[in-house]
Structures are given as C-alpha cells and as structure tokens.
Amino acid sequence: GDTHVLVTGGAGYIGSHACKQLARAGYVPVTFDNLSTGWASAVKFGPMVQGDLLDRAALDAVFAQYKPVAVMHFAALSQVGEAAHDPGRYWRNNLGGSLNLVEAMVAAECLHMVFSSTCATYGDQDGVVLDEDTPQRPLNAYGASKLAVEGVLRDFEVSHGLKSVIFRYFNVAGADPDAEIGEWHQPETHLIPVMIEAAAGTRPALTIHGDDYPTHDGTCIRDYVHVMDLIDAHLRGLEWLRAGRGSHVFNLGTGTGFSVAEVIRNCVASIGRDVPRNFGPRRHGDAAALVSGSQRASEALGWVAQRSTLDLMIADAWRWYKTGGYSG
Numbered sequence: 306g307d308t309h310v311l312v313t314g315g316a317g318y319i320g321s322h323a324c325k326q327l328a329r330a331g332y333v334p335v336t337f338d339n340l341s342t343g344w345a346s347a348v349k350f351g352p353m354v355q356g357d358l359l360d361r362a363a364l365d366a367v368f369a370q371y372k373p374v375a376v377m378h379f380a381a382l383s384q385v386g387e388a389a390h391d392p393g394r395y396w397r398n399n400l401g402g403s404l405n406l407v408e409a410m411v412a413a414e415c416l417h418m419v420f421s422s423t424c425a426t427y428g429d430q431d432g433v434v435l436d437e438d439t440p441q442r443p444l445n446a447y448g449a450s451k452l453a454v455e456g457v458l459r460d461f462e463v464s465h466g467l468k469s470v471i472f473r474y475f476n477v478a479g480a481d482p483d484a485e486i487g488e489w490h491q492p493e494t495h496l497i498p499v500m501i502e503a504a505a506g507t508r509p510a511l512t513i514h515g516d517d518y519p520t521h522d523g524t525c526i527r528d529y530v531h532v533m534d535l536i537d538a539h540l541r542g543l544e545w546l547r548a549g550r551g552s553h554v555f556n557l558g559t560g561t562g563f564s565v566a567e568v569i570r571n572c573v574a575s576i577g578r579d580v581p582r583n584f585g586p587r588r589h590g591d592a593a594a595l596v597s598g599s600q601r602a603s604e605a606l607g608w609v610a611q612r613s614t615l616d617l618m619i620a621d622a623w624r625w626y627k628t629g630g631y632s633g
C-alpha cells in the first residue's frame with residue numbers, strides 16, 4: 306500500500322516543495338496545515354487536512370487515518386520581526402504545537418521526525434563560520450522557540466524512543482524550477498521575494514534593515530540555500546531515519562555568506578532590473594552574520610548543494626513570481 310509521510314506546514318513555502326519531492330520519491334505526502342500563512346492551492350501532491358497543531362484531537366485523527374511512517378515538521382511561525390512584537394504567539398504555536406505533535410506521534414507509535422530548526426538558534430557569533438557544535442544563544446523568540454523544540458526532541462528520544470533528524474536552516478530561497486510551486490507570503494518580508502517585488506514594481510521599494518552592522522559593507526550577511534537543495538537533504542534525512550541510523554543534527558548552509566547589498570547587486574545583474582531601495586533602522590533580533598559550513602551533512606548524508614547560487618535562486622524566484630503566485 307501507500308507509504309504516507311505527514312507534512313505539517315505542507316501548504317507553506319518549504320513544506321510544499323517537500324511534498325513535491327516526497328511524491329517524486331514514491332511517498333504520499335499528507336499535508337496538515339491551518340492555512341494561517343499557507344495556501345490550499347499549494348497542496349498538489351497528496352491529501353490535505355486542514356487543522357491546527359494546537360488541536361490534539363485533529364492530530365490523533367490524522368495519525369489514525371493515514372498511519373504515516375514519519376513526520377516532516379515544517380509548520381511554524383517564522384518571522385524574526387513579528388516574533389519581537391508578539392512572542393507569546395511564537396511560543397504557543399512553535400513550542401506548544403510541536404509538543405502536541407510529538408505526543409500524538411508517540412501515542413500513534415510513529416517515531417521518526419524530520420524537524421525544521423534554524424540558524425536563528427545560534428544568535429550572533431562574531432562572524433565565525435558556524436557548525437553544529439557552536440553554542441546556541443538565540444536573539445529572538447523565533448530562535449528560542451525552535452531551540453526549545455530541539456530540547457523536547459532530545460527528551461522524547463530518551464523517554465519514548467522518538468528519533469529525529471534536526472535541520473538547522475540558513476536562509477532558504479528560490480523556488481521549484483518548474484515554477485509549479487514557490488514562495489508566496491502576504492505580506493512578504495523575506496529579502497529575495499521582497500527584492501523581486503521591488504524590481505517588478507509591485508512594491509515601491511526595498512528597505513534595507515540597517516547599514517551599521519560590523520560587516521564589510523554594514524549590511525547583514527546571510528548564507529542562502531536553494532529550497533530544492535534543502536529538500537534534497539530532507540529526503541536523505543528521512544531515509545537515514547528509516548534505515549535506523551538514529552537521531553542527528555545538521556546545519557544546512559553553503560559556507561558562503563552574502564550581504565544584503567550584495568544580494569541586491571546580484572539581483573540587478575541576474576534579472577536586469579533595478580531594485581528601488583532605501584535604508585531603514587535595524588530590525589530587532591537580527592544577527593549581523595549567519596554562515597555555516599555543510600561538512601556534517603555532506604559526510605553523513607552525502608548532501609551536496611546543486612542550485613544554491615544567488616543567480617539560480619533569484620532566477621527561480623523570479624520565474625515563479627511571474628506566474629502570479631497563489632490566491633486561496
């Protein structure tokens with residue numbers, strides 16, 4: 306019969322790409338999503354259950370119906386700026402929702418999870434290239450709530466044998482090269498899609514959040530990873546768990562950082578359009594630089610980033626943007 310994988314947040318940006326690749330790999334992705342930021346029309350590769358992680362009965366029902374062999378847990382609130390204004394919402398959804406989910410997994414004897422964590426758990430580290438052993442000191446409620454879930458997963462392994470592969474994402478960008486799905490937030494806050502809106506003229510300008518950071522040009526440095534590469538790592542993580550290889554933590558970065566100003570220059574060069582821009586204040590909770598090597602993921606999982614150049618990420622995001630995105 307069908308081998309189901311439960312994908313929380315499957316209607317969102319990264320989760321929808323996971324569904325596409327799971328389906329290609331022969332799994333049936335079952336999306337569980339409250340549609341607070343996701344889109345029903347992004348769910349094209351398997352069934353969709355509309356529900357909230359805070360609703361334990363809804364979770365129990367989905368496990369009973371589909372008997373998934375594993376969970377990919379993407380559903381979360383993920384905006385650093387918003388987390389600063391409403392930390393309670395971040396803690397409730399990200400920690401409370403994840404706690405319900407792992408308890409439902411244990412009850413259903415589904416003991417494999419691939420979890421979306423974040424480089425925001427590291428906080429500011431004085432420009433060093435991070436690895437998985439770098440001490441985690443989050444600067445905002447987003448990073449802190451994700452770090453707390455990592456702790457929950459460690460405890461649930463000890464007490465209940467729940468095995469997890471934790472991926473700490475750096476900055477995810479780009480879209481499905483077929484432009485069947487892509488990144489679509491309303492309102493958009495992430496650098497590359499905001500830049501594309503400014504280049505397309507659907508927003509007046511991009512505001513650069515701070516130019517007085519201790520970096521070579523004063524703007525923040527991030528390590529951008531193509532969403533297709535990121536999902537490739539998830540499929541490898543799933544196989545790792547199903548092969549019984551135990552819990553593990555991996556950073557997903559490329560080892561190369563780009564400043565906000567460099568990303569904008571690259572956009573102008575790759576799509577041949579100007580990006581109207583201005584400078585604003587720093588965004589609360591932003592680290593100056595977040596860059597990671599990928600040695601552990603490449604050695605253990607055989608993961609090699611294939612599309613994670615700024616050119617390809619911007620070109621794929623631009624191609625997707627021109628399709629007009631989602632509505633409902």
Ligand code: UDP
Binds near residue numbers: 497499514515565
């Ligand atoms: N950024 C910016 N203007 C924007 C959006 C983002 O200057 O309109 C900066 C942001 O301050 C950060 C970087 O771009 O330094 C990446 O931000 P994004 O929100 O894309 O991802 P995050 O690093 O928060 O996960």
